Amino acid sequence: MFAETCPQYLFLSLDDMAGSDFEGAKYVAFPPLRPKEHQAELWRGLRTNDLSLVAGSGRLLQDPERDAGRGAPDGPALPGRGEG
Incomplete structure (x- = not known):
């Protein structure tokens, strides 16, 4: 089995x-960020080698792209804005 996570x-x-x-x-991410309590399990997975890889995925939204969604935080300019 192979499992991974991203730094965010x-x-x-x-x-x-x-x-x-x-x-x-x-701090918009896709998939969306999770509750802080989930971080301890991710770190445990790294220590026990249950997670095989930490890598970035996709690209960061630049300020103009984020600003395009101003006033519409659930809009398409901000993927993953809501809880998931």
């Missing part, structure tokens, strides 16, 4: 998306 899921959580004045848009 080890270090960021839904709490980071809760920023005011559209600040949370900086």
Whole structure:
């Protein structure tokens, strides 16, 4: 079996998306970020070799792309904005 994760899921959580004045848009990820409690299990998986790889996926949204969704946080400019 092969399992992987991405750095954002080890270090960021839904709490980071809760920023005011559209600040949370900086932390949009797809699949969406998860609750902070999930991070401990990911770190355990790395320690026990249950997770085989940590790698980035996709690309980061640049500020103009994020700003295009201003006022419409669930819009297409912000994939993964909601809880999943």
